[in-house]
Amino acid sequence: MKVIIVGGGWSGCAAALSAQKQGAQVVLIERTDMLLGTGLVGGIMRNNGRYTAAEEMIAMGGGEIFQLTDQNSLHRDFDFPGHRHASLYNVATMEPVIRRFLLQKGITLQLSTRITDVKLSDNQIKHITGKCDKEALTFAGDVFIDTTGTAGPPANCNKYGNGCAMCILRCHSFGGRVSLAAKAGVKEMIGRKGDQVGAMSGSCKLLKESLATEIQNELNKTGVAVIPIPSAQIIKGKLALKACQQYALPEFENNIVLLDTGHAKLMSPFFPLEALREVPGFENARYEDPYAGGLGNSIRYVGMAPRDDTLKVDGVENLFCGGEKAGLLVGHTEAICTGTLAGYNAAKYVKGEKPLVLPAELAVGDAIQYVRTQMKTESGLGLKYTFSGSVFLERMQLKGLYSTDTKEIARRVDKTGLTHIFG
Numbered sequence: 001m002k003v004i005i006v007g008g009g010w011s012g013c014a015a016a017l018s019a020q021k022q023g024a025q026v027v028l029i030e031r032t033d034m035l036l037g038t039g040l041v042g043g044i045m046r047n048n049g050r051y052t053a054a055e056e057m058i059a060m061g062g063g064e065i066f067q068l069t070d071q072n073s074l075h076r077d078f079d080f081p082g083h084r085h086a087s088l089y090n091v092a093t094m095e096p097v098i099r100r101f102l103l104q105k106g107i108t109l110q111l112s113t114r115i116t117d118v119k120l121s122d123n124q125i126k127h128i129t130g131k132c133d134k135e136a137l138t139f140a141g142d143v144f145i146d147t148t149g150t151a152g153p154p155a156n157c158n159k160y161g162n163g164c165a166m167c168i169l170r171c172h173s174f175g176g177r178v179s180l181a182a183k184a185g186v187k188e189m190i191g192r193k194g195d196q197v198g199a200m201s202g203s204c205k206l207l208k209e210s211l212a213t214e215i216q217n218e219l220n221k222t223g224v225a226v227i228p229i230p231s232a233q234i235i236k237g238k239l240a241l242k243a244c245q246q247y248a249l250p251e252f253e254n255n256i257v258l259l260d261t262g263h264a265k266l267m268s269p270f271f272p273l274e275a276l277r278e279v280p281g282f283e284n285a286r287y288e289d290p291y292a293g294g295l296g297n298s299i300r301y302v303g304m305a306p307r308d309d310t311l312k313v314d315g316v317e318n319l320f321c322g323g324e325k326a327g328l329l330v331g332h333t334e335a336i337c338t339g340t341l342a343g344y345n346a347a348k349y350v351k352g353e354k355p356l357v358l359p360a361e362l363a364v365g366d367a368i369q370y371v372r373t374q375m376k377t378e379s380g381l382g383l384k385y386t387f388s389g390s391v392f393l394e395r396m397q398l399k400g401l402y403s404t405d406t407k408e409i410a411r412r413v414d415k416t417g418l419t420h421i422f423g
Ligand SMILES: Cc1cc2nc3c(=O)[nH]c(=O)nc-3n(C[C@H](O)[C@H](O)[C@H](O)COP(=O)(O)OP(=O)(O)OC[C@H]3O[C@@H](n4cnc5c(N)ncnc54)[C@H](O)[C@@H]3O)c2cc1C
Pocket: 006, 007, 008, 009, 010, 011, 012, 029, 030, 031, 032, 035, 036, 037, 038, 039, 041, 042, 043, 044, 045, 113, 114, 115, 116, 147, 148, 149, 150, 151, 169, 176, 177, 178, 179, 180, 201, 202, 203, 204, 298, 322, 323, 324, 325, 329, 330, 331, 332, 333, 335
């Protein structure tokens, strides 16, 4: 039973682990020289409903990655504007932790390998091809998982954003994102709100050392610093561009909100450097990611695969998907949850067993189903969905799904008969 996963972001890593736990031989292929994709510059976990989702996954036996991010957190259980009980993993050390963990599990990691084509026969992928450096490679498998995300490549950042801002995806060095589903002939969906196609990533990283000592101390001590922006430097309308609707709150327009993920995570899609340096404490500020964070950020959500609630891609018999590829779901937690289900169901497919649909009585199941149906509507394609805020957190609250009571969450999972299903 051979499972081939393309895209080593959080969803690909979770899919790899989940398929391996079902007894599969797993190859995880990643275009760049590091795993985690956009997770290399993220870090926020367990804020608002993400806590519930993580605990559901732990109760279902799919919690190892959450345990690793918890262990590698610089700050735990703190609040920032609009967000409660958040944790921040250390972005500098997270990738090697996950890399070692997956290798220990016997998963083959094929880094610096960019997949560029797919060989299909009878609606099934037979093999995929790509290159590692100059060497042409072919990977054959029983089932494939597309976790290539939706960020970039530069043509999209040029067309729908402010140009390439030189982000962590490093498209110019490793080649841009290529979608497996699209290569298999699947017509992908595009997020769109009014004139904006896709959405701009919602945060940057500043070098902590470039900030005033008081700000550094505050960040190191509490994990968060909220600095009012003098009115002349407030940039109106920037929040509307954001991929992360959960942070499109007035507090984030009128203040600089920084979070300590090792670097200072600036909760804004971009901020012109000259204007930023006018703010007291930021006189020497310098961007760490994206390098041109004064101009813009990466554009995401321009290529999502139509799929069912088992996360099988429509129209290709042996292709599953997870993370942003599976819809307008924003976040590491969301990518880990969907990746875990995709890996599990890919293995079930090879075994000839019935795939799993997570029930809507669980926040994770409801999110997967709700996003699929919402994406069929024009208005739904203009929104983003996350356990941590905005429309989906409101829905969780209305349905009584939001909870931080781990025992209650475990009981809820038990009621659905899914305790340790991924274990
Ligand atoms: C700047 C920024 C900050 C963020 N901060 C947070 C945060 O603090 N907390 C949070 O929860 N979420 C955050 N997010 C959102 C979150 O990172 C993503 O929604 C989630 O991690 C997406 O995971 P993914 O695996 O679906 O995709 P990605 O992370 O995009 O991973 C896809 C991977 O596929 C690889 N790939 C693409 N094409 C190919 C190919 N043809 N062959 C081989 N490999 C390929 C890419 O190189 C990449 O590594 C942030 C996003 C950004 C951009």
